[in-house]
Amino acid sequence: MxxxxxxxxxxxxxxxxxxxxxxxxxxxxxxxxxxxxxxxxxxxxxxxxxxxxxxxxxxxxxxxxxxxxxxxxxxxxxxxxxxxxxxxxxxxMRANVPLLRAPDAWVLVLDDIRDPGNLGTILRIADWYGIDTILCSETTADVYNPKVISASKGSFTRVNWWYGDLTGVLNQANAPVYGAFLDGDDVHQSPFNAAGGYIVMGNEANGIGPNITPFVTQRITIPRYGDAESLNVGIATAVILDNLRRVQG
Amino acid sequence: MxxxxxxxxxxxxxxxxxxxxxxxxxxxxxxxxxxxxxxxxxxxxxxxxxxxxxxxxxxxxxxxxxxxxxxxxxxxxxxxxxxxxxxxxxxxMRANVPLLRAPDAWVLVLDDIRDPGNLGTILRIADWYGIDTILCSETTADVYNPKVISASKGSFTRVNWWYGDLTGVLNQANAPVYGAFLDGDDVHQSPFNAAGGYIVMGNEANGIGPNITPFVTQRITIPRYGDAESLNVGIATAVILDNLRRVQG
Known part of the structure; x- marks a missing residue:
């Protein structure tokens, strides 16, 4: 009781x-x-x-x-x-401490992901593809929202996150910054750097914001074979990471 | 008013x-x-x-x-x-008419997908990857559920579906039937038939059911690089179709 x-x-x-x-x-x-x-x-x-x-x-x-x-x-x-x-x-809760990119590692950067279900799914995908560092804009959904925790299916225990000003981090990035746009390099053609980097995923409706776009050093695209206008951000994250791991392991 | x-x-x-x-x-x-x-x-x-x-x-x-x-x-x-x-x-609504597989085409088979959000997302993914034929078990969520229609983001207008007894269809399949299991061939290694076939996606909690499993002629697996136990069925559908199209276009 x-x-x-x-x-x-x-x-x-x-x-x-x-x-x-x-x-x-x-x-x-x-x-x-x-x-x-x-x-x-x-x-x-x-x-x-x-x-x-x-x-x-x-x-x-x-x-x-x-x-x-x-x-x-x-x-x-x-x-x-x-x-x-x-x-x-x-x-x-854990303290919100800055996270560094380990040598050769990939870091996921979330710019204004608003939907808690999407954020939880992204934690699960990051965990599946062995990415344990996630940087979130202050406007990204609260990772401690019960919907995020629930959608992550336990993966919240295995990935690390930090919330803060992404521009400060990306400004000092000593590695390529990849961002998904409609006019980028085909992810099927192995555009990824062998020594790791950052992968930025943008807002559900508006994509990567104008304050983050200047830091993207390489635009990537998931090729389309049909007529849907876009893919959900969780789906896009999974497809990008799958192509990354396929080539780099 | x-x-x-x-x-x-x-x-x-x-x-x-x-x-x-x-x-x-x-x-x-x-x-x-x-x-x-x-x-x-x-x-x-x-x-x-x-x-x-x-x-x-x-x-x-x-x-x-x-x-x-x-x-x-x-x-x-x-x-x-x-x-x-x-x-x-x-x-x-459209009449529920049986759908045939066109020569060399891929057909998506949904065995007991219960969540309307997942079904809507799968319609959108099928549309993105140019697959327009979806066969659903009677136990799959109702495609006309407003949540499915909404999650499909308009893709319901471009894909065709049929609900019915999957065993009858798969029993007469004159092409390979692929199913996602934990012990199958790596989707990164191009396990797909050049002349098309069927791809079965199973229930969110239990995977492909025991009545459908005997019809699967080729087990496939999305390789895992981290520790999450599984991927959401929509995510898995996208990753499988992305690997299929990467090789076959």
Missing amino acids: ISKSVAQFVRSLHQKKYRQQEGCFLVEGAKSVQEVLSSTFEVDLLLTTDAFYKENADGADRQRCRIETATAEELTRVGTLESNNAALAVVR | ISKSVAQFVRSLHQKKYRQQEGCFLVEGAKSVQEVLSSTFEVDLLLTTDAFYKENADGADRQRCRIETATAEELTRVGTLESNNAALAVVR
């Missing part, structure tokens, strides 16, 4: 304002909570059904966090998922 | 039962309505703001449909979008 004050606290974390105030965010559902329990994130509070706790006692105990049992109905009521019959964790 | 009976009729089409009963579905928002007006779909009713009508009078008049002006507030109230400041069309 979840107390009124815990329920209120958890519900407040649906909103960015309170997440920032408390320094905490929500992780919901069996798979995501399992992943966060065994990650380097610090769990403050675990609300769990008896069944989920039994199966995940090791991970839960390792976190040494406060644990309260709850019913599926209660978890669903205080959380954001349509249904949750497993667990909900309140997890400490 | 939309009459009460029109509002009620439009709202009823949010539900599959009434769409099937009436043989109509909804198309909402500027871009989608523009595309459907100039497509071969038959528009029955157009609810439009004055501004949208002025800009699209040609398309609207060509359809010779009933046209009523409405405010953005009214369009939003009777429709399914979070906001709609342009137009809403009531469009006639």
Whole structure:
């Protein structure tokens, strides 16, 4: 049975304002909570059904966090998922520290990605393609939004992000900066630098913004074989990274 | 000003039962309505703001449909979008006729794709990669669901679909049937048949079902370079089709 004050606290974390105030965010559902329990994130509070706790006692105990049992109905009521019959964790945010590009590595740069579902999908894709550094403009969706966490399917535990002024970073980039435009080099023709670089993905409606465009040193394009006007930004990210890894491994 | 009976009729089409009963579905928002007006779909009713009508009078008049002006507030109230400041069309469904594979063509086969957003994204991807024939299991999301139509970004006007028993079709397939599994041939290594075939995409949680698996003649895999457990089915569709077109054009 979840107390009124815990329920209120958890519900407040649906909103960015309170997440920032408390320094905490929500992780919901069996798979995501399992992943966060065994990650380097610090769990403050675990609300769990008896069944989920039994199966995940090791991970839960390792976190040494406060644990309260709850019913599926209660978890669903205080959380954001349509249904949750497993667990909900309140997890400490990480400090927003600048991230450096490792030698030969690829860094993903997100310029104003607004949709939380797209951002979560992009984390999952980055994780699939072995890219662990993501730089986000201040206008990009909040990575701690429950929809982002949920759409990332646990990948938020394996990639690192930083939010800040992209122009400052790109201004000091000592590597090529790739950006997807309609008139760039064909990604099928291996346009990628062997020593890594930055790949910029732009806003859902407007693409890469005018303040970022001057930093793009190489325009790339996903060739089109039919009539759709564009691809979703998550889809485009996956296709670009797939072509990159196909050639470079 | 939309009459009460029109509002009620439009709202009823949010539900599959009434769409099937009436043989109509909804198309909402500027871009989608523009595309459907100039497509071969038959528009029955157009609810439009004055501004949208002025800009699209040609398309609207060509359809010779009933046209009523409405405010953005009214369009939003009777429709399914979070906001709609342009137009809403009531469009006639197409008959569900079997589709044949053209010589050398590729056909996309959807086995139990449940999420409307995923189905809409897949229509858009198919359209981008020039694949216009999609066969859907009866359990796949309803293509006329407003979320599918909206997510397809107009691509529903350019691809053809059929819903029915996939086993019957695949049993008579005179071409290779490709299916994505974890243990298949690397899509980067050009495993695709030069004379076309079928590409099966499976359910979001369970992949290709046990009734369809026996018909798969070639298992394919998207190589993984990181730690995510899987890719979203829309993402996987895009990556597979991108690799197919890269080699075959």
